[in-house]
Amino acid sequence: MRFYFKIIIFICALGSGVDASAQSDSSVAGLIKQGVELNNQKKYPEAAESYKAALALEPDNVQANYQMAFTLFSAGKNKEALPFIEKASKGNNPKFTAAAYSLMGSIYQSVNQLPNAVNAYKNAIKADGSNQRIYYNLGIAYFKGKLYGEAEQTFATAIELDSSDAGSTRMYALSAFHQNKRAEATFGFCRFLMLEPNTPRSAEVYGNLQNILQGGVLKPEPGYREPRDMSSADPGNKVLTKALAGVANRKYATSADLLAAQLKSIFNAVGNIPVEKYAFWQSLATYFGQLTASNNLPTFARYISQSAKPESAKWLKDNPDKLSALKNWVAVTKPAFKVL
Known part of the structure; x- marks a missing residue:
């Protein structure tokens, strides 16, 4: 049986495409923009370098931390992504915070830390209870943990x-x-x-x-206890x-x-x-x-x-x-x- 969690991708409003002037833009916004474009091209090491440069200027920038976490997660470096997504979840924008916690849940779920994944998805719902994909992801975490009810x-x-x-x-x-x-x-x-x-x-x-x-x-699966x-x-x-x-x-x-x-x-x-x-x-x-x-x-x-x-x-x-x-x-x- 296959089932997949759904990744909520938060793209910051930085425009699309990277022209020559953008590539030389060493501001935090410019570096994040470059990273997003490189990530879209699946050039994960190069994207990570752009976010690393942005974070050297602003270590607590929530967008740079989110994008770094997403890139590392996309590259299969799940555990390395966790410190960055933790920082990204500290933002003040509810929808951004929800996206960050949802990505955190997906990262924890990918390394089979289901209780942590559940807590992250619940925090995402607290931030934005209208996002259907978060409920789906939370349901998958419960299901994988045999919490079927x-x-x-x-x-x-x-x-x-x-x-x-x-x-x-x-x-x-x-x-x-x-x-x-x-x-x-x-x-x-x-x-x-x-x-x-x-x-x-x-x-x-x-x-x-x-x-x-x-x-x-x-037949009941091993580890599942049926409610009375x-x-x-x-x-x-x-x-x-x-x-x-x-x-x-x-x-x-x-x-x-x-x-x-x-x-x-x-x-x-x-x-x-x-x-x-x-x-x-x-x-x-x-x-x-x-x-x-x-x-x-x-x-x-x-x-x-x-x-x-x-x-x-x-x-x-x-x-x-x-x-x-x-x-x-x-x-x-x-x-x-x-x-x-």
Whole structure:
């Protein structure tokens, strides 16, 4: 399984390009500008020399320290970057401070110092709570540390800030799946496949979805301790099991027809789950309930299975009117996510 943290790049307002006069500009601003251009060209040693010269003039310059840290991090010199990003985080501009702490989190995460990464991302959120990428990165740190409950909530917040972010949606579903919250994971996987139906990640997610629909569960990983109120006690699992039992003994012409029937049964069954405790899940449930009522579910089943089922891809090609109807519904109907 691959997942990536997202680097927040803070480019100071120094213009673009380096002309002859800029190259001879020995001011702090000029040296930083030269360094940014060299970094963009992946000339990391040369960029570091420019920032070193700038810092010789102003050791506490937050922009020079940030850019030096970013260049060292880009060059794979992660530990060497830490003293510079520490200084960069002392600035007074909230968005710059957030970017500095986020980069600090990415550096700590790259050397597997996950508690330090979590603290850095939390400081970034304190500085700028509107930056969706910081929540995504924090969620990745939690997930890598097997803190799946915290990861789930963090990715949910990331999705609330950007409902079209497929990466956060995938990780939200995986976080639920790793807690054996199979119904919740089903909704997350379906939403991801709606956003990203035909990529290598789609095939992996479709496999996870099929695992759930066929009654599978993930075995607990070494080092993960399941909270007492999760797993088999989760009410969604009971709802899911009952919903799937209702279609298990019926015959279907195609695997896509079976998938549509399974999803319809699940989507129609979730209304009995308490809203108070599962607000974000209920946002997904409401959304997919609307999809079921729109009569687009048979098309949706083929749309999300096209990465794994050639017959589904062919069906979509042969039925452009139905595919267009689904896409129009998706474009008009937006999920209203709510996080407690």
